[in-house]
Amino acid sequence: MALLTVDSLQVSFTTRNGTHQAVKGVSFSVEPRKLTAIIGESGSGKSVSCYAMLGLIPTPPGRIDGGTALFDGRDLLSLSEGELRAIRGRDIAMIFQDPMTCLNPFMTIGEQLIEPLLVHQKLPKKQATERAIALLDEVGIRAPETTFNAYPHEFSGGMRQRVMIAMALINEPRLLIADEPTTALDVTIQAQILKLIAELQKKRDIGVLFISHDLAVVADIADHIVVMEQGEVVEQGAPSDLFSAAKHPYTQKLLDAIPTGQRVSTLTDPKPLIEVQQLRTWFYPNAKAAPVKAVDDVSLTIHRGEILGLVGESGSGKSTLGRALLRLAPITDGQVSFDGTRVTDLEGNGLKEFRRRMQMIFQDPFASLNPRMTVYDTLAEPLLLHGICAKSELDRVIARLMDDVGLAHSFIRKYPHEFSGGQRQRIAIGRALATKPEFIVADEPVSALDVTIQAQILDLLMDLGSEYGLTMLFISHDMAVIRHIADRIVVMYNGRLVEQGSTDQVFNAPKEAYTQSLLASIPGAALQ
Amino acid sequence: MLRFITGRLLQAVPVIFIVITATFFLVRAAPGGPFDDEKVVLPEVKKALEAQYKLDLPLHEQYLAYLSDLSHGDLGPSFKYPGRSVNEILFSGLPVTAELGLYALLIALIIGTTAGVFASLKPNTAQDYIPMSLAMVGICMPSFLLGPLLVLVFGIYLEWLPISGWGAIPGDKILPSITLGAAYAAYVARLSRAGMLEILSQDYIRTARAKGLSEWQVVIKHALRGGLIPVIAFLGPAFAGLLAGSFVVETIFQIPGLGRFYVQAAFNRDYTMILGTTVFLSTLIVLFNLVSDITAAWLNPRLRAQFSGGER
Numbered sequence: 001m002a003l004l005t006v007d008s009l010q011v012s013f014t015t016r017n018g019t020h021q022a023v024k025g026v027s028f029s030v031e032p033r034k035l036t037a038i039i040g041e042s043g044s045g046k047s048v049s050c051y052a053m054l055g056l057i058p059t060p061p062g063r064i065d066g067g068t069a070l071f072d073g074r075d076l077l078s079l080s081e082g083e084l085r086a087i088r089g090r091d092i093a094m095i096f097q098d099p100m101t102c103l104n105p106f107m108t109i110g111e112q113l114i115e116p117l118l119v120h121q122k123l124p125k126k127q128a129t130e131r132a133i134a135l136l137d138e139v140g141i142r143a144p145e146t147t148f149n150a151y152p153h154e155f156s157g158g159m160r161q162r163v164m165i166a167m168a169l170i171n172e173p174r175l176l177i178a179d180e181p182t183t184a185l186d187v188t189i190q191a192q193i194l195k196l197i198a199e200l201q202k203k204r205d206i207g208v209l210f211i212s213h214d215l216a217v218v219a220d221i222a223d224h225i226v227v228m229e230q231g232e233v234v235e236q237g238a239p240s241d242l243f244s245a246a247k248h249p250y251t252q253k254l255l256d257a258i259p260t261g262q263r264v265s266t267l268t269d270p271k272p273l274i275e276v277q278q279l280r281t282w283f284y285p286n287a288k289a290a291p292v293k294a295v296d297d298v299s300l301t302i303h304r305g306e307i308l309g310l311v312g313e314s315g316s317g318k319s320t321l322g323r324a325l326l327r328l329a330p331i332t333d334g335q336v337s338f339d340g341t342r343v344t345d346l347e348g349n350g351l352k353e354f355r356r357r358m359q360m361i362f363q364d365p366f367a368s369l370n371p372r373m374t375v376y377d378t379l380a381e382p383l384l385l386h387g388i389c390a391k392s393e394l395d396r397v398i399a400r401l402m403d404d405v406g407l408a409h410s411f412i413r414k415y416p417h418e419f420s421g422g423q424r425q426r427i428a429i430g431r432a433l434a435t436k437p438e439f440i441v442a443d444e445p446v447s448a449l450d451v452t453i454q455a456q457i458l459d460l461l462m463d464l465g466s467e468y469g470l471t472m473l474f475i476s477h478d479m480a481v482i483r484h485i486a487d488r489i490v491v492m493y494n495g496r497l498v499e500q501g502s503t504d505q506v507f508n509a510p511k512e513a514y515t516q517s518l519l520a521s522i523p524g525a526a527l528q
Numbered sequence: 529m530l531r532f533i534t535g536r537l538l539q540a541v542p543v544i545f546i547v548i549t550a551t552f553f554l555v556r557a558a559p560g561g562p563f564d565d566e567k568v569v570l571p572e573v574k575k576a577l578e579a580q581y582k583l584d585l586p587l588h589e590q591y592l593a594y595l596s597d598l599s600h601g602d603l604g605p606s607f608k609y610p611g612r613s614v615n616e617i618l619f620s621g622l623p624v625t626a627e628l629g630l631y632a633l634l635i636a637l638i639i640g641t642t643a644g645v646f647a648s649l650k651p652n653t654a655q656d657y658i659p660m661s662l663a664m665v666g667i668c669m670p671s672f673l674l675g676p677l678l679v680l681v682f683g684i685y686l687e688w689l690p691i692s693g694w695g696a697i698p699g700d701k702i703l704p705s706i707t708l709g710a711a712y713a714a715y716v717a718r719l720s721r722a723g724m725l726e727i728l729s730q731d732y733i734r735t736a737r738a739k740g741l742s743e744w745q746v747v748i749k750h751a752l753r754g755g756l757i758p759v760i761a762f763l764g765p766a767f768a769g770l771l772a773g774s775f776v777v778e779t780i781f782q783i784p785g786l787g788r789f790y791v792q793a794a795f796n797r798d799y800t801m802i803l804g805t806t807v808f809l810s811t812l813i814v815l816f817n818l819v820s821d822i823t824a825a826w827l828n829p830r831l832r833a834q835f836s837g838g839e840r
Contacts, residue, residue, distance in 0.1 A: 056734060056738060085742060086740065087740070088737070088738055089738060089739035089740030093738070094738040101730060102732050102734070102735045103732055103735065104754075105754070105829060106827070107749075107753070115739055116739045119740055151829040167735075
């Protein structure tokens with residue numbers, strides 16, 4: 001018998017702009033000891049469905065319009081708040097996407113960890129503490145006795161997610177709802193956490209409902225996959241059936257959007273555009289402490305017209321390197337030359353001219369666009385600043401740019417908040433292209449986007465690259481994306497370059513142990 | 529931590545020095561002197577008085593003499609209360625003002641945080657609008673209006689409470705404390721509402737609910753710690769405001785605190801008294817700001833780690 005059976009669940013939100021049907025009659029079930037995955041893009045209603053069952057959506061504006069969610073023979077949707085509270089954290093536990101924000105920064109790990117025991121089982125504090133420490137050990141936290149009294153900020157993201165998992169499991173729930181539990185983590189950490197969830201699930205006999213936007217992540221671990229689009233379940237079934245013979249076009253679209261294949265470099269007769277020699281960017285947090293070596297003795301060459309992929313985990317220094325090339329991060333030591341000019345020596349107008357020739361695209365298009373400037377203003381600013389076109393020509397040039405990045409002309413007077421994530425990234429790309437640059441640093445440009453949008457933006461970048469003969473440094477933590485787009489790859493770890501080579505070489509014959517571990521962490525082996 | 533505190537204290541020295549200097553020259557620039565009142569004084573007597581209080585010296589010498597006395601903690605003799613030093617007068621008025629300020633602060637904190645937290649739990653409903661509208665009224669109503677109004681209602685119409693004095697009749701401390709505290713209760717209510725709303729929208733509040741905590745446990749154990757930090761940080765500036773406000777309230781209710789001496793000193797051109805009170809109060813205000821900043825930082829574990837010498 002199924003552990004949880006959801007039948008025609010409907011949820012709506014009432015806002016000033018009317019009622020929005022977030023979940024339109026969703027049905028699925030979770031079997032005990034099995035992992036059921038819900039896949040969908042942002043706004044598909046996958047998280048709302050799960051939160052609504054547990055009474056975790058704010059009402060109003062949220063409202064459950066109908067359906068049932070049978071857990072243990074009881075309909076969760078018709079329970080009182082008190083009855084539901086007795087189930088939350090005891091029989092059904094949750095872990096969330098961002099372990100940085102999901103733990104209370106004002107409380108120690110221990111205080112938060114034992115809370116479910118104190119609330120549900122009314123255990124004495126001492127006993128609860130013992131149990132918590134044992135569990136911390138089980139989820140792979142070193143020195144759990146001292147960890148117990150530490151605060152969340154003292155931990156890395158992966159460690160915090162382990163704490164979250166321990167907190168969810170402490171009352172031995174029968175159902176674990178995991179909402180994008182690895183999305184905010186590095187790929188190697190993601191692999192560890194996925195493995196941990198799978199292990200604990202078998203060991204403790206729990207049913208798992210795993211919410212994700214990433215088919216590749218769930219491909220290896222799911223027993224059953226539910227695909228959601230715009231509040232509806234469009235398809236569900238066993239992973240093998242789904243991957244080999246997707247029936248619904250949306251499932252097919254999701255599968256197609258997974259970056260696959262390997263770029264074959266078309267570059268003949270490479271000429272260096274950028275040469276970096278022994279570049280160092282060290283930060284000094286204070287006079288006494290040792291410097292943080294964000295970029296340490298990095299030497300590399302970027303050829304004209306190539307897309308160089310820069311891979312590394314968070315904190316590896318890859319963003320700092322990208323910024324240092326554009327002189328947006330301080331350079332402690334070393335040389336950067338661009339087309340024969342020493343960038344490191346440039347000042348004033350020389351630097352301004354050089355900045356015109358190099359542009360940057362950032363990860364979060366919402367944060368990097370000025371919310372008070374329309375598309376027109378955003379695109380016009382660099383054009384006027386660098387004197388690229390006359391005022392009379394401005395409208396025509398901007399229209400051309402919008403064509404290039406695939407934005408309708410009717411959007412021209414709109415503000416960033418009126419656009420979706422993908423459209424905003426198109427604006428950001430348009431702004432970078434406005435100065436007709438030769439070199440673009442793209443820092444995780446697709447990481448904040450849904451998979452189908454991600455594929456579109458990658459295509460756009462590759463098209464623009466070949467159309468305008470752009471040279472690009474493409475920074476990403478996502479190996480599949482890099483493999484798809486890059487001619488050559490450099491791998492960074494702890495501020496140093498550990499490996500570089502052609503895409504084929506790095507993927508098929510990695511020399512360094514670190515590169516090998518990165519490759520082994522790529523999820524979605526079942527898809528290949 | 530110690531370095532932070534000493535650093536802040538050292539920063540306070542120039543601030544206080546500027547306050548002293550500005551006040552010293554400003555009070556002397558104001559027309560009229562301490563012995564120019566309506567009574568006719570013989571020129572010789574006036575001269576002797578001025579000589580006694582060093583007013584016949586050139587301005588910069590007066591200034592240096594004052595600084596030298598001040599460095600020994602001596603605020604000088606009062607010009608208008610013969611035979612009494614400013615130090616004596618300050619310390620006789622201080623306990624009364626401090627007590628009044630303390631009660632007002634307690635009222636502000638208890639009423640303010642309760643109202644603010646209560647309002648934040650159901651934003652944009654009557655539970656939010658009613659206390660917040662009252663708070664707006666509280667902020668807008670000056671104490672010289674609220675004080676007499678309270679006196680009129682509770683003292684004269686209802687005859688429940690005494691209308692003036694301090695510590696003479698039971699209950700005479702209630703109305704002045706409320707008058708002084710009301711505006712701050714309103715500020716605290718608005719701050720704690722905003723702080724709580726911010727915290728209640730955080731992801732970790734959802735985590736707490738997912739653990740099966742009741743709404744009260746969520747609020748008290750998880751939200752209050754972070755939500756009330758803005759209130760703590762506000763206590764320093766609030767203290768300054770309370771001291772300034774106490775002058776009005778002390779005058780309305782005939783309370784023998786610092787404020788009344790201060791106001792009278794200004795009218796009388798009692799130079800040393802004005803200076804002494806200003807120096808004393810500005811020092812207190814700087815100290816209280818420091819204390820509230822440290823407390824607010826201490827309550828945040830991330831900042832605390834920086835204070836106590838690096839993270840693990």
